[in-house]
Structure formats: structure tokens, C-alpha cells
Amino acid sequence: MLARPESATYLSDLRQEILREVTGRGLDAADGGELYSVEGTLPGRVYAGLRPQLVADGERSRWWVPVLDGTERLGLLRGSLDDGADLGQFQTLASLVGMLIVSKQPSSDAAARLSRTQTMNVAAELQWNLTPPRSFANKDVVISAAMEPAYEIGGDAFDYALAGDQVHLGIFDAVVQGKDHPDTLTACTNLATSYARTGRTAEAIGIEERGVADCARLLGGEHPDTLTARANLAEFYARAGRTGKAIVLLEKVVADRERLLGENHPDTLTARANLASSYVQAGRFSEAVVLLEKVVADRERLLGEDHPRTVAARSKLAGLIRAVGANQRGHRPRRGDGR
Template identity: 30%
Template sequence: MTSVDLGSALRAAQGIDPAAISEVVLRLMSELGGTDVVVYLVDFAQNTLEPLPDRSTHANLAQSEDVATTIAGRAFIDQRPVTAERPDGVRVWAPINEGSDRTGVLAVTVPEATDEMLSACCELGLFAGYLIATQARSTDLYNLHRRRRSLSLPASMQWDLLPPLVLKTGRVAIAAVLEPAYEVGGDCFDYALNDTVLDMAVFDPVGHGLGSALIAALCVGSYRHDRREGHTLEQMHAHLESAMAHEFSDQAFCTGQLVRIDLESGTMTWTNAGHPLPMLIRGGHVVKELKCAPTPPWGVGDLLAPAGATTVATEALEPGDGVLFYTDGVVEAHQPGAEQFGTERLADLVGQHSSNQLEPEEILRHLVRAVLEHQDDRLSDDATLVLVQWNGPQAR
């Protein structure tokens, strides 16, 4: 049977140069008759697949591949191997993942596209994702090759703050997207999955640029600290207000939401600091906005609300439910003199793409594309979407 030997793969990964991923994959693939290996990484905006140069393969000759219109892009979107006949065999494109996060695509030419061979290509895609995840801690190489152009300083700070854009387990899936990818300067989110609890937060600091990125860094840092200390949502909410009031003037503030979902019961609790209300998706449709009496944004709360006024809202989720969180840059997007994108349009598109049984990350990719098109690809504010889907307690 054609298969990748796990022991050989792990031994090949020991002490490799970060630039030699294609070389290592080619060495393993050649044992199965594979040739012409190219590792592609998706760019920050998830519009193109960028070939990772390698000194020992022809990857330096490869071109960028468009996600929306190419075979390589189809493998990335569908997360399955895609093939094309060639004179020297069959070209296979297999997805590369770091855990649940879509990283790119592995391209390789094989003699025949048997089920066993396609399975081996997918295994090597997973292996390449493992190599990228472990090596990325000590190199800038992958970050640089994901860039179609330079990141602004605030955007670089933001991306360094973020967790993976996609997390999937049997019980829960979370996906996020941020635009403009190369200039984002404020919007941020964070999450952590700890046993049967998913904690998640979304932040939208005032303004845009370096000042907003600094506010986001403080908010994420405070949130992570308190979450790891085991604090309640009310405590985390209050501590964010204190941190903002202590470190910034009353001209600086941040809206956001703190969310906790019990993955056994589906009970979602959350607080709201002056942020747009999330949407509940059930049966492929947006059925309602989830209400939560807001406090003022963090940073101005002491001026406008008494201490201890934080409301913790509760919603009982059903298996298969999704909750969409977003920043105001999504619904307020518009061209000069034109109407805003709006919550009604957002809800309609969410229902349209949810009913097509798309994965959460693909739903968001379509949504953010619509937001960008509505504003002629020139956003005046950051636009962030986070979609959480609870699959039920037994979906392990």
C-alpha cells in the first residue's frame, strides 16, 4: 500500500533548515514515485497561493496561483486533493494545514492518481503543515513569502497578536477574517479552547493605525492574562476598563465582546462593551440578533456607568448553531454618497452562504469579499468577522 512512513517523516524533520521544506517533502515523495514538489503558502488576504522558494527544487520557477480561479485554489478552498493529467503523469494539489488552519497547498507530480497515492499526498500536506508550524517560531521566511506587499507597522503588530484564523474540533469550529489584511490597524480577536469551554473575544479600538494597534495589544494582553487566571467574564470586563483608563487618556476607547461557551450544554454567556450585536444562525438562516445590555466602551466606562453595571447575557445554543461576531467596519462600509453595507445585507448573505453548507472559513471569505466589493476594495475602516459554530456535545 502506498503510504508515508511516519518514522521516516519525523526523522526527516529533525534539524532541517526552514528553507528546505520542499526538499524534505520531495525526499519522502520520491520514495512513492513523486516529483516536482512545490509548497505554496496562502497570502495574508487569502487571495493568492505563493510558492515557497527552495534551493533544491524547481519551486523558484513556480508562479503565484489565484485562490478563486485555479486548480491549486480549488484544493485550498475545498480542502481535498485535486488532479490534472500531464504528459509526465498526474499533477496533484493537496491542502496544507497547520492544525485546522488552512496554510497552503502542496503540488506534486505522481505516476498515477490512485486512492492510495492521493491519500499519501494529503498525508504529506499535513506533514508540511506540521513543519511550517514548528519552524515558523524561529524564522521569518514563511511570513515574508505570504506577503504580496509590505505590511504596515500596525498590521504587523496585529497579525503577531492573533491566534490561528481557524480552529476545528468535533464539538466546535471557529473561523475569522480581517481586512484590509495588509493595513489592518486595530480590530483584533482572541480565543482559547480549554477542555469543555471555548473563550473568545473581539476588540475594535477607536481610530486606525499605530495608536489603535497599541490599544488592541493592551486589550488582548489583559484578556489573556485574566482568562488564564480563571477570572469570570464580569471580572475580565471590569479589568479591561481599568487597564484602559489607567494607560490611556479618555480619548482612547475600545468596543468589544467577551464570550464563553460551554461545549457540553451549548450555553453561551457574553458581555458587551458598546459593540454591534452578534447574529444567531440556525438552520442555515440568521434568526435573530443576540441582545446584551451594553456597558460603554472600555476606556470611558468610569465616566458613563457605575461600577458593577456589567450585564452577562445568556443564550442556549442548539447543535449546528452558528454565531457571527463582527466589527462596525463591516456594516458601515460604503463608498462616498452610497448606502452602507448594513446589517440586513450582511444577514442575507450569511443565510445564503450558510445554506450552501460551506465551511465557516469559506462563509467568511465570501462575506468579506462582498464587503470589499461594496466599497470598491478600499475600506475606510477595519472589517473583522468571527464565526463560531457549536456542533453539539457528542460531536467529538
């Protein structure tokens, strides 16, 4: 055994203000248990600082060890070690306890009751169930978030995703600004982009379709944000394999940007490059080559031959030309085959 039978688990409330002992008794699984404040107590310092603490208790000594879900604090594990056991083993046990807690939370009313100090409204109930973990960390970034009033949120939300070396964040304040506020529209577009980059393409399309309609209604069909929303939606269609829809939308985006921003605007060049990619996806190679040749020429003229976007476009064009040549050689008619 690692820890003696008097070991105990303590979980924090939603606002991370108190630590309650899990006893398994009562509707909240905490009847008869101890309660500590996070502020001003030794267990609270261990919880906040994430550093195990050994405390003398008469003839015995007890360890207080944080219980985590990845980086997010769940609570504490308290216990005395058997002879031969070390702190590392006890911390491993705390990790297993954390996994057990997280696995049971979705189906446990007791866990929900234990983590609350007041009644939660329906909107908050739904929102918290859709929210990602409040803390995340790796070697490059630390993310932490909170929502208040925690028991009465009604539209506020946050979301985040990692894609390679980029972090995408979405913060929504719909209660204060309203669903038609420009910042709310921008936040929805950012959320859709985060979904698309993490493989949740169907959700991204649903959000961005509404975003395009809202931008056109509130800002006008020719507003830059409306054009950006259409371009994003076209990209999501392409990711989902809905190439026909992507091409129709991108052709309109290219035409609108040429008319409103000018043929040499960077956003116009980007739209042309994206349209060329969709042509390739649809097997319309000749049109893609013509369009990419124009993109390369324009970028060389406007950005310079060594600019990263110019180099990327030139590389893409070269690869496409090679692919088209290989395809034509592979389908070259043989003598006597009637083709």
C-alpha cells in the same frame, strides 16, 4: 518514497488570494516559481474546498493536496505518487510539511515575504504576530476570522478561547470607536475573562486593572459596568492566589451592589457568594459560613429551593460545614497537651 522529486509546495498570501510556489531561491524563497490565483483555478479550488484533486498531466497524474495547520489553510502540496503509495500517505506528508512551515515561520523572513503582496506597516506587523490562528474547528464549533486592511491594521484585533463547552470571543475595533468607547471597554473586559479562563491570569489582571480605572474615569465609580469590572478583577486576584486583594475588592463590590442594586438583586447575591469563596481561601471559615447561609436563604426565598444556583450554594455550604467540622476535630485539644 511517497512522492517523486517533482513534488512542489505552494503557500497562500496573507489575504488568501494567490498561491506561490516555494522554490527556496531569492529573498522570498519563491524566485522562478509558479503562481496561481485562488479564484478561478484548479489549485485555488483545492485550496478553498480542502478536497484533494487528481489531475492528468500527459502520461503522469498529479495530486493536489491541501496543507493545513490544524484547520487553518497554509497552501498546497503537489506531487505524483510512487507505485504502492496511496493518497492517505501523501496527505500525511502534507501534514508534516504544514508542521515544518509553521515551525519555521517565526524565524524566517523569507516566509514573511512570500506571504505578502505589499508592504506592511509596523502596527500591522506587531498585531499579526499577536493574533491567534485565523481558523479553528472541533466537533462542536468552527471559528474563522480576518482583519482588513490586512497590511495597515492599527488596533483592530480578535481573540478566542475554549473552556469546556463554552467559546469566548473578543473582537476589537479600536480604530473606529477609540480606546475610550464603552464598547472598547467591554471588549477589553471580555478579553481579560478569556485570558483568565485559559490560565493567562497575570495578563488578565493587567488588562482588567486598566479596565477598572478606565470604567471609573469614563462611566463613574457606581456605574454597573464599573462594578462588574471590579468583580471580575477580584475573581482574577483570587485565581492568582492574591486573596487579600480579592477580599478587599469584593467587600467593596458587595457593599456597592447592596446600596445601588438592593440586597435581593441577583448580582448582589453572586457577589456575596464570591466573597464567601475568598473567605474560605483565606481560612476565614466562620465568616464564610455566615455569608453562605445568607446566600442560601436568599436564593431559596427569591429563586426557589430547586433552582440550580440555590442547589449550588446549598451544596457549597454543606461542603464547607463538613470541612470546618473535620478541621475542628483534627485540632481538638488532647488531655494533658496544655492547649
